[in-house]
Amino acid sequence: KLYFANEEGTALVPVSRSVEYNTNVSLEKLVMEQLILGPSKLEAYPTINPATKVINVTVNDGTCYVNLDQTFLTQVYTVSSEVTIYSIVNSLVELDNVNKVQILINGESEISFRESMNLNTTFGRNLDLIESQIPGNEQ
Numbered sequence: 001k002l003y004f005a006n007e008e009g010t011a012l013v014p015v016s017r018s019v020e021y022n023t024n025v026s027l028e029k030l031v032m033e034q035l036i037l038g039p040s041k042l043e044a045y046p047t048i049n050p051a052t053k054v055i056n057v058t059v060n061d062g063t064c065y066v067n068l069d070q071t072f073l074t075q076v077y078t079v080s081s082e083v084t085i086y087s088i089v090n091s092l093v094e095l096d097n098v099n100k101v102q103i104l105i106n107g108e109s110e111i112s113f114r115e116s117m118n119l120n121t122t123f124g125r126n127l128d129l130i131e132s133q134i135p136g137n138e139q
Helices: 027-037 081-093
Strands: 002-005 012-015 054-060 063-068 100-105
Touching: 002 027, 002 081, 012 081, 027 054, 027 063, 027 081, 063 081, 081 100
Parallel strands: 063 100
Antiparallel strands: 002 012, 054 063
């Protein structure tokens, strides 16, 4: 399950995606690559600059360390800082072995994302940003 932005860029929309993948790539890195690719349908909107490169992704004691290049800091979509950060965090925490996420830029954590969110902390799941019902998808 991946989390992308709603149309306004103010909330997260869960999107289930099935992918075949090479077992040489960690599931955590695969999640990041899929988030960068963006949603395949119009029920959700991308949150991460598509030119962002994943330097590496590691998990240690339940914390997933996501090291991205500085392109990540250049936002090309109209989404809130929280929606971008928690699209990564909530998507990775869906994995069994991840409880928290630390985002690094070129190995550095002493960085602010869009001057509003400090990346020098670990982030846990945030359910408050998830949109409860996708418009047009009411059951």
